[in-house]
Amino acid sequence: MPEGHTVHRLARLHQDRYGGSPVEVTSPQGRFSAGASKVDGRTLCGAQAHGKHLFHVYGPDAVVHVHLGLYGAFREHPLPVARPQGQVRMRMVGPTHWTDLRGPAACELLTDDEVATLRGRLGPDPLRADADPDRAFSRISRSRTPLAALLLDQSVVAGAGNVYRAEVLFRHGVHPMLPGRDLPRERWDAMWADLVALMADGVRAGRIDTVRPEHTPEATGRPPRVDRHGGEVYVYRRAGLPCLVCGTPVASTRLAGRNLYWCPTCQPERA
Template identity: 60%
Template sequence: MPEGHTLHRLAREHQRHFAGAPVRVSSPQGRFEAGAALVDGAVLVTAEAWGKHLLHHYDNGRVVHVHLGLYGKFTDLPLPMGVPVGQVRMRMVGAEIGTDLRGPTACEIYDEPQLTALENRLGPDPLRPDADPDRAWRRISKSQTVIGALLMDQAVLAGVGNVYRAEVLFRHGIDPERPGKRVSRSEWDAVWADLVELMAIGVDAGVMHVVRPEHDTGAPSYAVDRPRTYVYRRAGEPCRVCGTPVLHSVMKARNLFWCPTCQAS
């Protein structure tokens, strides 16, 4: 599932390509036909992301909410776009480019109460300038739930997925099985600041860069579809820092990776 930086990158691209002018919106597949008709020809004012949710705000007050889920993907195409291929849930056509959305978990029109409800149920997003890390800290500092699970709870922290969870805990030497209430305030502040920086790099670069330069040895450095990591997807391989084999388990139905030596506390 795409992590938060992917949605923020999409929002930035959609803002650049479509905002400020009328957008033709359709649903070749038909599943979003009624919703598309409500925004077709309207001006896209703002495209934004909150965690793993993408929001398109139009000048007629309508908001299109998209959650990509596991399989959703936007495909940009030059104009004229031609006949849609496959199950295109939503097609957007701007003045210079178009994009097709396939396979999302959600693509729907949100009214104001639904938008407010979404904002209320999501935790702070490290990529949003209005994010309040204290909101997440209040939940974490009182919770007996382990920090590895808390970081993946979108109601606690929005946008962090499996890769950033594994990597930021490694970078700060925190055992993913440590209860949230045993994470110190200084540790949380450092984790938050790191997420803000790392996820912003992901937005700008389009790929996750989580390994510090002094540990980024060996080749290839970064695969196109698989970022170089400290522990994620490296079960059994030697830790880049201490050489201990990286461990793997499953936490709340998601794969978990960590170094038992570097993350002993």
């Protein structure tokens, strides 16, 4: 599932390509035909993201909400338009480009009130200027749930996924099973600031890089990471490999149905 930085990149891309212009919106597959017909030909007022949710705003009470889920993907193309291939849930055609959406978990037309209700269920997004980290800490500080699980709860922090949660915990020496209520406030403030910076870098670069300059392949002489997700990371998907800082084999387990990675030495159980 794409992490929040990917959805924010999509929002910026769609704003640049379609914002301020009339957009032809259709549903070749047919599953979004009713919603598409209500915004077809209207001007896209703006595109924005909150966590892993993308919103195309077409004016009062007309917002297309997309959640990519595990299998959803946008495909972007310059004009001219080609015939639909496969199950295209939504097609957008603008002045210079066209975009096909396939396989999303959600593609629906919402009113402004429905968008407000949806966003009200989400936690603060480190990539949004209106984010309130105090709101997230209020939830964390009252919970016995492991911090690693809380960071993936989109009602606590919106947008952080499996990569960012593993990496920010490592970068701050926090054991993933630490109960949320045991996390000091100053440690949370540092972690939040780090998430803001790391995810903003992800928006700019289009990949997740969390390794500090002194631990990069260029600085250490090690081979670059080879992974379909790209990016240099400390522990994510490095189970059994030596920690880039201390050499301890990276540990892995399952938590709430997701793979979890950490360094037992750099992230002791009670730091």
